[in-house]
Amino acid sequence: MNKFFSLLFLVAAFLCPFSGGLFESRPHLFRSWLLLPLIFAGICTIMGLGKQNLNWRKLPLSLFLFYGWCSVTLLWAPSLYQGLTTLVPWFGSLGVMFLILFLFRTRRDLSQLSLMIFLSGFVVVIIGLLQKWFGFDLYMQASPPSSTLGDKFLAxxxxxxxxxxxxxLLKKEVKxxxxxLFYSGLIFTSLYLHVIASTGVWLVIEFVFLVIIILLLIQKNALVFKRMVIALALMVVGLGSINFYEKNRIVEFSQKISHLQKRPVNALEQEGWERVPVWINGLSLFPKYLIQGVGVGNWRAASNRAHNKYIINTEFFNHLHNDxxxxxxxxxxxxFLLLGYFWWTLFKKIKFILDQGCSESALLGSASFASLLGLLFMSFFSYPFLSFSFLILAGVCWGILILVEAEIKKEILVAQGERFFLNVSGLSFLFFLTFLSGYWGYRLVRAEAHHYRARYYTGLGEAHxxxxxxxxxxxxxxxxxxxxxxxxWNLTQWAESLxxxxxxxxxDKKFAHAADLMPEDFxxxxxxxxxxxxxxxPEKxxxxxxxxxxxxxxxxxxYWIVGRSNFVLKRKDRAKKFFLEAKARDPEIHLPKLD
Structure with missing residues (x-):
């Protein structure tokens, strides 16, 4: 029976990813989602050699967790354009944590779950590396070769x-x-670091990482071992927080901005950390919205106030976007109150765990805390919690902290109050999200699918x-x-073809219609x-x-367009005035001769 299911999952693994081309809604999310059959095929094949290492009764629950929750968050994904994104990072990981603690009540179960998570990330990054090195697309979709590797920093x-x-596991008998798990992790992480190590700074970090690996293999002191695990986990997450493809794009745009503002590119911009100074502009919104907030759905409109002061091109709105x-x-x-309570609870739990010395429970809790802290660090500069992979990872980390604390306190699962809260609130929250995703998700995914289908027909129109x-x-x-x-955009392409x-x-009518939709778009x-x-x-x-x-x-x-139009109308004085204004802002701009 196990071989039958292994074969079934394996067949599904090869068929499902190629069906991603049939979906026109968020294809880069579907490609990650459709990798999951391959993950379970690998699990069934590997675990078939040692049934005692896998709780087969929990495999259907694991399958439900991944497919069920990934489907829910996938339905929410198009809300990135609808202004509802805050609901996902703030409440999504809590729902995952409730579900994990309800289904996986022992460290053995969580180890099994972590293996599935790891295999998922490992497969994704290997495919991304193949695409980058050999220049082909396994999913038959037109996308940058690095998109799979960089999408939400999965791996x-x-x-x-x-x-x-x-x-x-190396501390005990190694199954x-x-x-x-361990050796593929070393191989994968080394490959990943090698890919993103494009500058001297990253090469140094890669070298430090390899030194840490060597020390981990030879280190016998438990305390040093634990500290290195924390450093290793934080380093992996920190390195993953900057995707090399996006980094290059940010640096390129930073150079354009500095050129227009007549200033040199600063060190932060040179290293691709353009999101750091943008925080200053985001903080300018706090005095106005500190008490009441802008409300769910109004984030983009409010952030444009600060965004336009620093970044010219609305295409780079994401620079100001972080969890x-x-x-x-x-x-x-x-x-503010929710975040304060969250951090207080987090550090209270980890302090209790670390006070227990170098036990296996403390080591496990430390690794989970390091991973969670790395995710939270990434959220300062990006929006990882919009990805279902990070929702699951954060839920697993938080769930492990609760389970480890309960184990140290000699409790069966968690304290009585927490257990009641998890059972009642967790299930209620799950049903609540299921209802919302069923109602809103259909509408949003349908709208997003129409968006991509419209772009598809626009491309056909241009080609013909x-x-x-x-x-x-x-x-x-x-x-x-x-x-x-x-x-x-579709309307403008239509107008150009006309x-x-x-x-x-x-x-003219199509251009006017487009202008009515986006009256201030540059x-x-x-x-x-x-x-x-x-x-x-020229008057127009x-x-x-x-x-x-x-x-x-x-x-x-x-200024250039006004100057050029006046030049066409033989208004040389006005043309010269606006040309000089344009030249002052861009010394390399090409201007016609006025004489």
């Missing part, structure tokens, strides 16, 4: 918790699955238009509009201004250029 977060489990800042500004004073198939191209643009009539077909009046205004300028209507271009200047006075393009 580093898993290793941070599960590698200490492998080290813990087969323990050896697999801590979003939560505090959304909930206000209540958020470029080949001269006018009717086919216009038909595809019509289909795109039917799926998502509120996407200004211009090539000589349908200027209709193109990209759209730039396209709109160019459209009017190069279609022989001047009007749009003045709107750009009002919304982004520090950017050169608005």
């Amino acid at each position: 580093a977060s898993y290793a941070a918790l599960t590698l200490p489990f492998g080290l813990l 087969l699955w323990g050896q697999i 801590w800042l979003e939560g505090l500004i959304t909930f206000g004073l209540i958020g 238009g470029a080949k001269g198939y006018k009717n086919r191209g216009l038909t595809h643009f019509e289909s795109s509009y039917q799926y998502n009539p509120y996407d200004w 211009k090539t077909f000589g349908l200027r009046d209709i193109a 990209h759209l205004l730039r396209l709109f201004a160019r459209h009017y300028l190069f279609s022989g209507r 271009a001047i009007e749009i250029g003045e709107r750009i200047i009002r919304s982004s006075p520090h950017y050169s393009y608005g």
